Amino acid sequence: MAEMEVKSGGGHKGPGVKKSKKHSTRVDLTPMVDLGFLLITFFIFTTTMAQPTAMNLNMPKDTDKPDEINKVKESGSLTLMLGKGNVVYYYFGNDPATMQTTNYKDVRKIILDKKKSTPVDDLFVIIKPDKDATYKNAVDMLDEMTINDIARYAMVNPTADEYSKIQQTEKAAGVQ
Amino acid sequence: MGRAKIKRGSTNVDMTAMCDVAFLLLTFFILATKFKPSEAVEIVPPGSVSNKHAPQKDAFTVSIDKTNRVFINMTDEIKGDVFDEMMSERHMQVTPEDRKYFLEAGFIGVPLSQLLQFIRVPTEQLKNTKFNGVPADSTNNELQAWIGAAVAAGQGKKLNFLIKGDDAAKYPAFSGVIEAFKKNDIYKYNLVTTVEDVPEGSELYKANLKAQQSETPPAK
Numbered sequence: 001m002a003e004m005e006v007k008s009g010g011g012h013k014g015p016g017v018k019k020s021k022k023h024s025t026r027v028d029l030t031p032m033v034d035l036g037f038l039l040i041t042f043f044i045f046t047t048t049m050a051q052p053t054a055m056n057l058n059m060p061k062d063t064d065k066p067d068e069i070n071k072v073k074e075s076g077s078l079t080l081m082l083g084k085g086n087v088v089y090y091y092f093g094n095d096p097a098t099m100q101t102t103n104y105k106d107v108r109k110i111i112l113d114k115k116k117s118t119p120v121d122d123l124f125v126i127i128k129p130d131k132d133a134t135y136k137n138a139v140d141m142l143d144e145m146t147i148n149d150i151a152r153y154a155m156v157n158p159t160a161d162e163y164s165k166i167q168q169t170e171k172a173a174g175v176q
Numbered sequence: 177m178g179r180a181k182i183k184r185g186s187t188n189v190d191m192t193a194m195c196d197v198a199f200l201l202l203t204f205f206i207l208a209t210k211f212k213p214s215e216a217v218e219i220v221p222p223g224s225v226s227n228k229h230a231p232q233k234d235a236f237t238v239s240i241d242k243t244n245r246v247f248i249n250m251t252d253e254i255k256g257d258v259f260d261e262m263m264s265e266r267h268m269q270v271t272p273e274d275r276k277y278f279l280e281a282g283f284i285g286v287p288l289s290q291l292l293q294f295i296r297v298p299t300e301q302l303k304n305t306k307f308n309g310v311p312a313d314s315t316n317n318e319l320q321a322w323i324g325a326a327v328a329a330g331q332g333k334k335l336n337f338l339i340k341g342d343d344a345a346k347y348p349a350f351s352g353v354i355e356a357f358k359k360n361d362i363y364k365y366n367l368v369t370t371v372e373d374v375p376e377g378s379e380l381y382k383a384n385l386k387a388q389q390s391e392t393p394p395a396k
Contacts, residue, residue: 129351134347148380
């Protein structure tokens with residue numbers, strides 16, 4: 001197929017003239033096949049990777065009726081506040097004054113410690129992204145809930161007290 | 177009595193046919209791939225461990241870019257209905273031509289008052305055009321109206337509501353979008369993300385491992 005009949009040019013040469021050696025014109029196609037399949041593999045992989053994924057988010061209905069409001073045990077609650085510059089502030093229970101600072105890497109340990117020390121039914125994580133937190137921060141924290149298998153969590157806005165406390169802390173720490 | 181001689185065949189296989197097949201496949205895949213249409217607004221979604229694919233059918237997507245502008249995308253199946261619903265709700269007079277332009281437009285990125293001009297801008301020129309996004313604040317919440325129109329137009333269908341935010345978008349913008357959805361009694365959303373690996377040793381990692389093992393029982 002990849003061969004061609006090569007006519008020996010000027011075949012009528014005298015006896016003393018050397019015949020030029022006929023080379024085969026057959027080309028080894030193996031590397032070309034390799035290349036072809038490599039490209040195919042590459043394209044298949046890159047196309048499937050591009051598909052976007054989605055995470056589910058269910059928000060509760062806003063309610064004013066006191067009997068519909070979820071009650072959270074103080075002993076089982078962990079509040080995570082997301083601030084400026086990828087900083088996380090957290091406190092246990094009900095007292096924002098005991099707020100501590102951490103980051104997105106170390107927060108996993110805090111969540112897990114809390115999870116270990118609390119009965120499953122009592123555990124409740126409250127995520128409060130403040131005005132300076134980014135969308136990525138919020139998604140990261142929701143992701144963290146999935147990673148650590150936290151069944152009960154909620155995302156709400158921080159109270160004015162908490163926000164001012166975060167701002168004070170940020171000012172003191174010089175977070176930009 | 178000589179034994180029949182076994183003819184020695186050459187071990188050289190002709191690769192031409194295989195080469196043909198490989199390149200035929202390659203050509204097919206290249207041509208069949210739908211390229212992502214270049215977007216006038218670039219949005220980089222954050223990563224998450226979720227591996228569920230984003231729904232592509234009957235999708236109503238609200239995007240938030242890094243400067244907190246809000247845009248609306250819809251899939252073609254619902255686009256026309258939503259447009260009709262919105263226009264009749266706002267008592268806007270539109271021509272069939274307007275409707276045609278709307279169906280061709282990639283996304284909604286301006287307040288209603290500028291919409292009819294906006295959809296006439298060709299997609300290539302959108303990059304150089306200034307637009308402020310759909311108003312989603314409390315005074316003039318058109319996002320809420322669009323969502324309402326989509327809900328009304330998509331009755332009997334299961335609409336998928338997607339939120340696609342940029343990494344750098346601020347949380348209040350996201351919160352505002354959620355608020356607009358909530359006002360329309362929609363509480364389930366899909367957040368568009370990119371794939372991220374599950375951290376090794378975490379609870380989810382162990383759970384996934386367990387699920388895998390129970391799916392494929394160990395061979396005896």
